[in-house]
Amino acid sequence: MTEDPGPLVRLIDDDEDLLTAQVQSLRRAGFTVEPFADPRAALEGLGADYPGVVLSDVRMPGIDGFELQRELQGRDPDLPVILLTGHGDVPMAVAALKGGAWDFLTKPAARDDLIAALRRATAARALVMENRALKRAAREAAPVDPFLAGDSAAMRSLRGAVARLAEAGAEVLILGPTGCGKTPVAEALHRDSPRRARALVTIDCPTLDPARFEVEMTGSAATGQVGRVQGRLEAAHRGTLYLSGIDRLAPSLQPRLLAMIEAGEIWPPGTAAPRPLDLRVLASAREDLGRMAQERRFLPDLHYRLSGVVLSVPPLAARREDLPALFRRFLVEACQRLSLPLPEMTVAIKARLAGHGWPGNLRELRQFAEVVALGLSSAPEATASGEAPGLSDLVAGYEAELIREALRLAGGHATQAMERLRLPRKTFYDKLARHGIRASDFRG
Template structure:
């Protein structure tokens, strides 16, 4: 019998915890479907336990909740069959009082838990949340091991991800790379602007030509001409090429152009505007033909208005702008990105691949990542070395107290509710069953903004 349709407002989002529910009583099945969906679970209902076996294996991302007394195949036999397919698949059995001794035997045989009927909704949902969290860790660690067995991708993984901002960014990179256009790359510190510049060069028509980076904040005014144009070289040695000459017919990337010293701005503009250069010690002028890429943390137009940037330099660089999203805007990419970076770090360093832990998952889900990819890479390296701080810890090895752990967990739940609700505060309050004042007090306490989670 097909269970009755649940009203659309009670259906959870597609990335909610997944439960395969098995009960041969159609009325009880329908009641459980509605109750679990209201509690925020995705439910796959089955009245036939044999049909429910389909698709349950090592890759199944959810858990199983099954009645015990069913004709043809009871819950205990079902659990034994599933343990043979995947011993780490959580199976929770709903038993009558007379089945408790058998349920204890099932626990010893590998069942995750058993609950006696009638079971309170809070007790059932708490058990299911513990089981789905444990299953997520198992799936995460299996993905890590599988990733370690695969050859690392040739491109920088920081541009990977299925979030809407990253799909948009990769599409824009593809269009701009082939066009050969000069691009100003905007984004906060550590967001991956250099990786974008390298992708624009690598995927464009100049991919076989040089890619030369100039780190603008570190340019020394006293050595500017030598760095850019080269030098005659020591006695008996040939002339040393400058960076502009090395970039000829290739790509010149001006990293951090917003932090270029004011005294160097007109000198750099004059050089990149010219069609030729005259290196020291050269017998003739050298042609200069290059594609120009630049990156900035700040709006160059505003800097020019405030007198911090030469207006002509702003006009020269601001033809096409491409924005790189901060890590907080692509949170759904974090687990896969963390896995890839962790595998790459352990492979390069010859380190054993660590297990994913609850503390690491809490940090990925609950932290704001103001340092973006740079901060994430540091966390990856600390995890690979077994030095990653626990949530709520001070980063000095001091274990966090219970209050810190509870606060971190609460903040993680609030962020998850906002993410699942696309930043809709009312829906998040309903999901968390919190009154408005309490909800907003908690947002203030944890420094969370609902607007950051809106599409």
């Protein structure tokens, strides 16, 4: 029977003899040791998923222990880093503690003190990893946000991209039309990121008042009976700052905002010294910021700062196969909230779903579901052009939805869908081409 490995420690020391001696000592104490003489090589694989702790010497060539600790603090603030310092490094080690280091010991460290510090650190790390696993399981068991739901290829791709970017902690510019779900995407990017324990601070850029911009962002000093008011930037420290509608930020505020998020520190009013500012910045826009910058409607430097990774959220019109399931979900939610019975899905409702352009995307679909739940929908409403859809548009939309439903039931197999619809092969494929439907989108 294989014994369980001991607590994991990544040991970093450029002195080969000391490294070998420390490895032997720690292994005898029951630890699983990963020794590294090169601190840069030791950084490989250290991040939010690393289950162990780091024990590092301070004086090393290339990158010293303090630099290494700062790098790891940015990757995962909850990763314990213990520093082994000489007596002359104690003031710097104290500063490192204030910056997030777990502990420091002066060399030569007593074996019992070192083992005790490592046991405390590995126990704390195990608790952090267990809590993260429980939260991850809870998120996976929880229902997907309606604005991120759907089985279309576009939505499966979007959810996969959101999961990867969230775990990587990347800064993201989210593009998409109104009502498509840009804010739920930003919330998911924060909720599933290493910064999830910190605040997600949302700034509605179109509503920012230039006269109160500094107060909103940096806060205000204490006056009379009122204490110091914390600004948005300070509230987002070590968390996520979400700039909603950045394309509608007043031109006069764009360089001021850029300077603040680039500074790396903040000097709140009424304080004696600046404070560090560690932000992950997410932003959303309806317009292409690059084109706006070319047209001199947006600050180019701010565009470059925000658009390292661009994530496009598809409009509802680009994933019409998701419409029926999304509508049913919104309808059930509305009926439960209003304590109403589920209404019948009439031909008129199905025709509306299939024939309307849905320029307001999911927000408009949710509103329509509430109208249906209240029994107020008697006829199809106007399309995006302002004209009510004609009979041919309604029939075509309903036909397209019947074909999508058949493909869904057939798992994307065209032959089975043809049989369900009792259509000849040529007629079936002609209708696919006419409605812009791809059978492959319904597989898997």
